[in-house]
Amino acid sequence: MSKKIVMKFGGTSVATPERIQHVAKRIMSQKLSGYEVIVVVSAMGKTTDQLVHLAQSITSTPSKREMDMLLATGEQVTIALLTMALHELEVEAKSFTGSQAGIITESVHRNARIEEMNVCKILQTIENGTIAIVAGFQGVDIDGEITTLGRGGSDTTAVALAAAIHAERCDIYTDVDGVYSCDPRYVTSARKLEEISYDEMLELANLGAGVLHPRSVEFAKNYQLPLRVRSSMASDEGTLVLEETEMEKNQVVRGVAFEKEIVRMTISYVKPFNGSLAKIFTTLAKHHVNVDIIVQSIQEGIAPSVSFSIKNEDFADAMAVLQQEKDALGYTSLDFEAGLSKVSIVGSGMVSNPGVAAQMFDRLRVEGIPIKMVSTSEIKVSVVVPQEQMVQAAEVLHEEFHLHEVLENVN
Amino acid sequence: MSKKIVMKFGGTSVATPERIQHVAKRIMSQKLSGYEVIVVVSAMGKTTDQLVHLAQSITSTPSKREMDMLLATGEQVTIALLTMALHELEVEAKSFTGSQAGIITESVHRNARIEEMNVCKILQTIENGTIAIVAGFQGVDIDGEITTLGRGGSDTTAVALAAAIHAERCDIYTDVDGVYSCDPRYVTSARKLEEISYDEMLELANLGAGVLHPRSVEFAKNYQLPLRVRSSMASDEGTLVLEETEMEKNQVVRGVAFEKEIVRMTISYVKPFNGSLAKIFTTLAKHHVNVDIIVQSIQEGIAPSVSFSIKNEDFADAMAVLQQEKDALGYTSLDFEAGLSKVSIVGSGMVSNPGVAAQMFDRLRVEGIPIKMVSTSEIKVSVVVPQEQMVQAAEVLHEEFHLHEVLENVN
Numbered sequence: 052m053s054k055k056i057v058m059k060f061g062g063t064s065v066a067t068p069e070r071i072q073h074v075a076k077r078i079m080s081q082k083l084s085g086y087e088v089i090v091v092v093s094a095m096g097k098t099t100d101q102l103v104h105l106a107q108s109i110t111s112t113p114s115k116r117e118m119d120m121l122l123a124t125g126e127q128v129t130i131a132l133l134t135m136a137l138h139e140l141e142v143e144a145k146s147f148t149g150s151q152a153g154i155i156t157e158s159v160h161r162n163a164r165i166e167e168m169n170v171c172k173i174l175q176t177i178e179n180g181t182i183a184i185v186a187g188f189q190g191v192d193i194d195g196e197i198t199t200l201g202r203g204g205s206d207t208t209a210v211a212l213a214a215a216i217h218a219e220r221c222d223i224y225t226d227v228d229g230v231y232s233c234d235p236r237y238v239t240s241a242r243k244l245e246e247i248s249y250d251e252m253l254e255l256a257n258l259g260a261g262v263l264h265p266r267s268v269e270f271a272k273n274y275q276l277p278l279r280v281r282s283s284m285a286s287d288e289g290t291l292v293l294e295e296t297e298m299e300k301n302q303v304v305r306g307v308a309f310e311k312e313i314v315r316m317t318i319s320y321v322k323p324f325n326g327s328l329a330k331i332f333t334t335l336a337k338h339h340v341n342v343d344i345i346v347q348s349i350q351e352g353i354a355p356s357v358s359f360s361i362k363n364e365d366f367a368d369a370m371a372v373l374q375q376e377k378d379a380l381g382y383t384s385l386d387f388e389a390g391l392s393k394v395s396i397v398g399s400g401m402v403s404n405p406g407v408a409a410q411m412f413d414r415l416r417v418e419g420i421p422i423k424m425v426s427t428s429e430i431k432v433s434v435v436v437p438q439e440q441m442v443q444a445a446e447v448l449h450e451e452f453h454l455h456e457v458l459e460n461v462n
Numbered sequence: 463m464s465k466k467i468v469m470k471f472g473g474t475s476v477a478t479p480e481r482i483q484h485v486a487k488r489i490m491s492q493k494l495s496g497y498e499v500i501v502v503v504s505a506m507g508k509t510t511d512q513l514v515h516l517a518q519s520i521t522s523t524p525s526k527r528e529m530d531m532l533l534a535t536g537e538q539v540t541i542a543l544l545t546m547a548l549h550e551l552e553v554e555a556k557s558f559t560g561s562q563a564g565i566i567t568e569s570v571h572r573n574a575r576i577e578e579m580n581v582c583k584i585l586q587t588i589e590n591g592t593i594a595i596v597a598g599f600q601g602v603d604i605d606g607e608i609t610t611l612g613r614g615g616s617d618t619t620a621v622a623l624a625a626a627i628h629a630e631r632c633d634i635y636t637d638v639d640g641v642y643s644c645d646p647r648y649v650t651s652a653r654k655l656e657e658i659s660y661d662e663m664l665e666l667a668n669l670g671a672g673v674l675h676p677r678s679v680e681f682a683k684n685y686q687l688p689l690r691v692r693s694s695m696a697s698d699e700g701t702l703v704l705e706e707t708e709m710e711k712n713q714v715v716r717g718v719a720f721e722k723e724i725v726r727m728t729i730s731y732v733k734p735f736n737g738s739l740a741k742i743f744t745t746l747a748k749h750h751v752n753v754d755i756i757v758q759s760i761q762e763g764i765a766p767s768v769s770f771s772i773k774n775e776d777f778a779d780a781m782a783v784l785q786q787e788k789d790a791l792g793y794t795s796l797d798f799e800a801g802l803s804k805v806s807i808v809g810s811g812m813v814s815n816p817g818v819a820a821q822m823f824d825r826l827r828v829e830g831i832p833i834k835m836v837s838t839s840e841i842k843v844s845v846v847v848p849q850e851q852m853v854q855a856a857e858v859l860h861e862e863f864h865l866h867e868v869l870e871n872v873n
Contacts, residue, residue: 068519102539108479109543110550117549120557121542124535128513131532132520138528139521146531150561151606195562 055177055218056081059091059187059209063226064283065129066096068136074283075136077224078182082142087177089216091187091209092133094125115160119189119199123149126186126205134184144182147173149189150197154208156190162201163190168215177216185212203264210267214274221271221278222289223263228282229290230255230262232454233307237442240455244305246291251305252278254397254431258308268292295399303400303407304452307445312363313343313391313435315423318373318382319356327380328357331373334380338372340365343393344426344435354383360393360424360435391423392441395433396448408432414451420444466588466629467492470502470598470620474637475694476540477507479547485694486547488635489593493553498588500627502598502620503544505536526571530600530610534560537597537616545595555593558584560600561608565619567601573612574601579626588627596623614675621678625685632682632689633700634674639693640701641666641673643865644718648853651866655716657702662716663689665808665842669719679703706810714811714818715863718856722849723774724754724802726834729784729793730767738791739768742784745791749783751776754804755837755846765794771804771835771846802834803852806844807859819843825862831855 058081065071074092082088102121106113113121130146137144153169176183187205190198200207206223213221228243230252235241247255249272256265262280271278271292281289318331328347335342340361347357361369366389373385401407408425411432415422420443424435436444449455469492476482485503493499505513513532517524524532541557548555564580587594598616601609611618617634624632639654641663646652658666660683667676673691682689682703692700729742739758746753751772758768772780777800784796812818819836822843826833831854835846847855860866 068516071520105479105539105543106546109482109546112549113546114549117542117545117557120545120559121539124538127535127538128516128532131528132516134528134531135517135520135524138523138525146528148531148608197559 053085053087055089055216056086057089057091057209057213057216057218057221058224059205059221060093060224060283061205061226062093062096062099064224065092065133068132071095071129071132072136072139074224075133075140075142077283078137079140079142082182086219087180089173089177089183089185089212089218090133091185091205091212092126092129093187093205094122095129098125098128116196119160119197122199123186123189123197126188130184130186137182137184142182143180144184145176146184146186148186149208150191150195152183152185152212154190154211156192156198156200158192158194158196158198160198163192163198165190165200165207165211168211170212170215173212174216203266206264206267207270210270210274210276210278214270214276218276221276223278223280224283225262225280226283227262227280228285228287229280230292230306232305233445233449234309237309238307238446238449240446240449242455244290245288246293247305248295248399249292250430251397251399252292254395254428255306255308258310258393258395258397258431258433263292302398302453303404304396304398304454305400306397307394307448307452307454308397309392309394309441309445311392311438311441313360313393313438314363314366315358315360315388315391315435316369316373317356317358317386317388318380319354319384319386320381321354321383327382330380331357332359334372334376335369338368340369340372344424344433346424346426358424360391363389388423390438391435392438393433393435394441394444394448395431396452397431398452399430401432402429410451411448414447415444418443418447464496464498466500466627467497468500468502468620468624468627468629468632469635470616470632471504471635471694472616472637473504473507473510475635476503476544479543482506482540482543483547483550485635486544486551486553488694489548490551490553493593497630498591500584500588500594500596500623500629501544502596502616502623503537503540504598504616505533506540509536509539527607530571530608533610534597534600534608537599541595541597548593548595553593554591555595556587557595557597559597560619561602561606563594563596563623565601565622567603567609567611569603569605569607569609571609574603574609576601576611576618576622579622581623581626584623585627614677617675617678618681621681621685621687621689625681625687629687632687634678634689634691635694636673636691637694638673638691639696639698640691641703641717643716644856644860645720648720649718649857649860651857651860653866655701656699657704658716659706659810660703661841662808662810663703665806665839666717666719669721669804669806669808669842669844674703713809714815715807715809715865716811717808718805718859718863718865719808720803720805720852720856722803722852724771724804724846724849725774725777726769726771726799726802726846727780727784728767728769728797728799729791730765730795730797731792732765732794738793741791742768745783745787746780749779751780751783755835755844757835757837769835771802774800799834801849802846803849804844804846805852805855805859806842807863808842810841812843813840821862822859825858826855829854829858
């Protein structure tokens, strides 16, 4: 029995017939190196946007079921064209819609979760030496209704297939060549990581480092399936995501992430809260305002208050809702500070290194960067700082934790 | 139990979001007039051409299976958008791919025949008062492989569904407003027919009057399902196609059809044929040259010969094949005459009126139009004439058989 691998290519990688032909060559060399290959693809380039636009020209409130029916065509076009491109290279290949690939989901449209994988057809195909080309992002419920998996859906398809067929690995081909210690567009000393753990990747994905969708990382972690993030254009190895990395023992902090356009809102009361803390966040959630960091302070002699951070794009909604509900929420004053950003350090090694947060705060103090809010998890420390100092903060933290150095030198 | 009806809209009728919205209104009024409605649609406008073009940019020899996978997306886009447009009018509707509609075909790609109709889901849907919007042209084989039905496939889907659910009628909405006694673009006195029989329609469809695909007419005839050909823009009744028309008794000839760009080829021998007649047409068929009329003449004292008509577009292939196979076929000379056309009169009444062909030939003689070849069936007489006299021939025959007159006056 040969080794099995799943290769996933995103929309940019298959945006034109020429790129599809390029991807076909990548697939052929993987096959020639002795693997049984399953490929998962997204819709070509802007296809999904165009389909959404078509729907919008008909109605502003399309039914979710019909949107799934519409959007599922995007990946179906790609699988047919990519299969033709492989045939043109004289490589055996066969395309599968989500339904044909046996991806059974719950009966929910636009954001369905996978419930079952009936992979016998796909397995038969690849064991015969034929490459299976599968439409990402889509599945089918037990009644044969077409469903889609929501954001990052093609990554989820790829990881779920890889887990179901016990693939050696799932390679996610994308327009970046791996996961970096920091965003290289801002911090020039950023270094590509050879390996990273699922948990670290999850923190980075959730922090907006955006290479992989958190859902697919969670899935991979659950099945202990190694993922590789790599470029569809360059040929290097990219970054391997797996349970525990060799390097973990040597390095406390693995990466620095940041996110722009944060607003801090502060709600103050004259007397202690009266159950209204829960009420605030329930009200905001009901209006789809996503709250990130929450800090509350109750001190003798000072009016109690709660601060929380949201994204700029949610600010108008948040203000409107909170002012409207002022009486119900029973607060005295509502303040905000815009022009902020969030900078985070991530690393599994923090769990056993209690001094990391202190080291971070101290370096920021030395550099004269004020800290507006703090949030921590077992493998992450986030601070909210002024946006004009965001890149400076990322740079000094990147240096402080030796992320620019090759790993062997660290200790 | 309500009356059931199937409405079919072609690619031109759904070419833009605006036209889709217009079609949605047509469907709504049909529903409001008390019918349970199934709608069958084609891909929007030039979508199929665009998909074919995409495939051609990848390979000149796409696999038939992958072409079906690719092309089936076209109708899937239309059903989703049309369903959304109906929802926008607050009409209950639900889309179905060919597979979801239970259209089971043989395991052949590009030109599959329907083997089975599992209409229980569709029936349930319309009996609940919801309009079923079905993707035309496509089906699925017993292994779940996506197949397509070939040319005129959406008409076939519509007729097959109508037959399976015992619909009162199948309405084919198109860009002409019915079936005419002759092509009105050439013969200004052409009159729209209120009714026409399946057999007449079949002859007209095969003769290139091209409103309905012959396969769907055959299907309707087998199931004795009334068809109506009508305009998707205008609101008139169009032409009803059914088994036997009221008017049939009154009118011998129902229509005049014609076809341009015909070549007559003549092959001569020095001695009587030696089994090579069959050989000629087998050879041509093997090279996909479509032969229409065949005339052979063997007269004492004259070299035996066979003439046949083909389309201009097949001429180069036919010449190449016949010259290449000259020795094998054993003929002496090969001649051809280009610049010809075929003019036909069609009518079920001819069976019992043996003088019709003579009347046709005589009128053409009087008009000085030479007849190059003749072919007859029970309800049709075709003649090959010079192309520059094609329209004249159609006009005089149209007049000769009183096709411009209202029916009550004919006798």
